Amino acid sequence: MQTDAVVERVRSVYETDHARLWRSIYAFAGSRDVADEATAEAFAQALRRGDELRDVAAWVWRSAFAIARGELQRRRRANGEPAEVPSVDTVDGLGGLLRRLAALSEQDRELIVLCHVGGWKPGELATVLGEPAGRVRVRLHRATERAREILENDR
Numbered sequence: 281m282q283t284d285a286v287v288e289r290v291r292s293v294y295e296t297d298h299a300r301l302w303r304s305i306y307a308f309a310g311s312r313d314v315a316d317e318a319t320a321e322a323f324a325q326a327l328r329r330g331d332e333l334r335d336v337a338a339w340v341w342r343s344a345f346a347i348a349r350g351e352l353q354r355r356r357r358a359n360g361e362p363a364e365v366p367s368v369d370t371v372d373g374l375g376g377l378l379r380r381l382a383a384l385s386e387q388d389r390e391l392i393v394l395c396h397v398g399g400w401k402p403g404e405l406a407t408v409l410g411e412p413a414g415r416v417r418v419r420l421h422r423a424t425e426r427a428r429e430i431l432e433n434d435r
Contacts, residue, residue, distance in 0.1 A: 286330045293336045294323055301344055304398040308390055309348045310378055318347040338407045341398070345390055352386070380434050381427060388423035395420060 298319065306315035322344035326336055333339045381389055394400050394408065402420050406413035 282327055282330060286327065289333075289336050290323060290326045290340075293326070293340055297337055297340065298323075300398055301341060304341075304393050305344055305348050307378060307397045308345065308386075308393045309352055310382070314348050314351050317351065318344045321347050335407060338410075341394070341400075341408045342410060345394075349386060349390075380430055383430050384423065384427060387419070388426055391416075391420045391423045392427055 301322075302315050302319045305318050306312060309315060309318070322340045325343055326333060326340050329339070381392065384392065391405070394405055395402065400408055402417050403413050405411075405420065406416045409416060411419075
């Protein structure tokens, strides 16, 4: 239900997080269309969920990444091949980095993007991902090591 309080909570998160969320989804998916769709749909769903949401920001971020993952999977099934991170123009200097990090799994890429593009601290990621903080720290450490390996081998 969309009460004034719900609209205000979602609007506040939109104003503070929208641009950063869009850039993060774009870095994750490599597609402006996916970033547009996932970001817009996550905020629309937050409005529909209303008072059910305790932490609107965490829920919107988690939902946007879930929507983006679903869209990437749909595209892979439709094309019968893995969705690659396309040749992208520079968004905050991410073009070359995106091409190199496309070798990471979606899960690793999501963690790297949430932390380094989205600006979430490892402890905050636990709330966003709905996982225990210790598990998130371990997963992020391992993803960072795999990313470092890819970047060092690409020199």
